[in-house]
Amino acid sequence: MSGLDHRLRVLRQYVRDGAPALRTAAQELDAHPDGSTLYPQVPLLDRLATLQIPSRHARNPLVIEGHAYYLTSAVERVVFHEEAAAHGDAALLLSAPGSLTAGMLVTALGDDEQQRVFFDRVQARPTWTFLAMTEPQGGSDAANLRTTLTPCDGGYRLNGTKRFVGNAHRSPVGVVTARTGPGPLGIRCALVDTSDPGCGTGPIATLGMRGVLGTLDFQDVRVPESGLLGRHLSPTRRGMWGWLHSFNPLRCVAAALGVGIARAAYDYARHHASPQGGTVALSLDTLGARIRGVQGLTRHAAAAVDADPANAHLPAAAKNAAAHLAVEATSTALRLLGPGARLEHPLLDKWARDAFGIEYMEGTSHVQAQSVFNALARTGTAPR
Ligand SMILES: Cc1cc2nc3c(=O)[nH]c(=O)nc-3n(C[C@H](O)[C@H](O)[C@H](O)COP(=O)(O)OP(=O)(O)OC[C@H]3O[C@@H](n4cnc5c(N)ncnc54)[C@H](O)[C@@H]3O)c2cc1C
Incomplete structure (x- = not known):
């Protein structure tokens, strides 16, 4: 699937109309990344905050021209x-309230009551949430996490540290991965309230995607039994299995953000680079063709994941391609605008810094390449 049907074109137009309002706020966040309460009253972000919620819990789906989303x-x-991301800004999207990552885990692993409580909270007012997996010693090797959940007083005590977590420093609630025992079956996910005693948070200064990432430190944070996700599932389904499947759609979203950054840079260069002839036109034509290719792959991967949530290799391939594309497109645009472009075009400079963040979100290119290779080795053919 690379073309969009009418329903999806209606959604795209809605976003296209609302996204330009994100840009001023995005530059503000880039300049003042520690303004942790910075939250622009942009209709598109307000709307996003109460979407990405399963239909049985969603009170207010987006309805446009009779279509519900x-x-x-x-x-x-x-x-x-x-x-x-193409008409607004990827970093601002990632720093907005809503339940993109945590909601995915709560949907995959939460029982009905856990889902109801979590999604009611998110819909009561714009609420930031997080999914905390990465730890200081390394994020790629998620199975080797060291944060622990130890049984105690009818609940658990949470101890450990998480790093590079989107919105950790501004969220009242989120999902934390931690170890209840050895091996892959000993990894669980818990809902954690950051106002609970023993929980510390803070922002992380970064070059790109500024204002997005934060840290979490847990010292004997009490997690009630009701906070442990997956208690109604079999031991093989409630830990790594659940969150590994959640990564497949999330990788499609990361790829879409990469394609969006590339399109933003491409449009910017088309508008500002002069003259529009010879080498410049050739560079832009080549870039435009690359963007369409990765866009098609990303949409194809998303459709494949919707048909089979266990499909890991297509999202991995799309995420890998989009991470490289975002860097290539922003670098090309800077080059076409000549020496001094970073100073003269701060928005483009920002996207060029942000582009490198796509590489790390939801796993690096090495990790994605392993996923594609595994599918290739399993089937003996180029996976589709
Ligand atoms: C914008 C952004 C948003 C993020 N959001 C979140 C979030 O919401 N929650 C969260 O938990 N984390 C989040 N992260 C962190 C992200 O998931 C990690 O950065 C990522 O998993 C890589 O982990 P690491 O940085 O510790 O690098 P490492 O895992 O230490 O890897 C370092 C290098 O070694 C390579 N490498 C590692 N293992 C292998 C291997 N087996 N084979 C080959 N090469 C390997 C990697 O490719 C990389 O180049 C975010 C990061 C960014 C940039």
């Missing part, structure tokens, strides 16, 4: 995020 399918998420 929950933004729970990978395809809808990809269309929304690509367009909002």
Whole structure:
């Protein structure tokens, strides 16, 4: 699937109309990344905050021209995020309230009551949430995490440290991965309230995607039994299995953000580079063709994940391609605008810094390449 049907085109147009309002706020966040309460009253972000919620819990789906959108399918998420990054800003999207990552885990692993409580909270007012997996000693090797959940007083005590977590420093609640025992079956996910005693948070200064990332430190944070996700699932389904599947749609979203950044840079260069002839035109034509290719792959991956949530290799391939594309497009645009472009075009400079963040979100290119290789080795053919 690379073309969009009428319903998805309607969604894309809605996002396209609302996204330009993100840009001023995005530059503000880039300049003042520690303004942790900075939250622009942009209709598109307000709307996003109460989407990505399963239909049985969603009170207020987006309705345009008679079509209802929950933004729970990978395809809808990809269309929304690509367009909002292309006409608005990817970093601002990632720093906005809502339940993109945590909501995915709560949906995959939470029982009915846990889902109801979490999604009611998110819908009561714009609420930031997080999914905390990465630890200081390394994020790629997620199975080797060291944060622990130890049984105690009818609940658990949470101890450990998480790093590079989106919105950790501004969220009242989120999902934390931690170890209850050895091996892959000993990894669980818990809902954690950051106002609970023993929980510390703070921002992380970064060059790109400024204002997005934060840290979490847990010292004997009490997690009630009701906070442990997956208690109604079999031991093989409630830990790594659940969150590994959640990564497949999330990787499509990361790819869509990469394509969006590339499109933003491409449009910027088309508008500002002069003269529009010879080498410049050739560079832009080549870049435009690359963007269309990765955009098609990303949409194809999203459709594949919606059909089979266990499909890991297509999202991995799309995420890998989009991470490289975002860097290539922003670098090309800077080059076409000549020496001094970073100073003269601060928005483009920002996207060029942000582009490197796509490489790390939801796993680096090495990790994605392993996923594609595994599918290739399993099937003995180029996976589709
Ligand atoms: C914008 C952004 C948003 C993020 N959001 C979140 C979030 O919400 N929650 C969260 O938990 N984390 C988040 N992260 C962190 C992200 O998931 C990690 O940065 C990522 O998993 C890589 O982990 P690491 O940085 O510790 O690098 P490492 O895992 O230490 O890897 C370092 C280098 O070694 C390579 N490498 C590692 N293992 C292998 C291997 N087996 N084979 C080959 N090469 C390997 C990697 O590719 C990389 O180049 C975010 C990061 C960014 C940039």
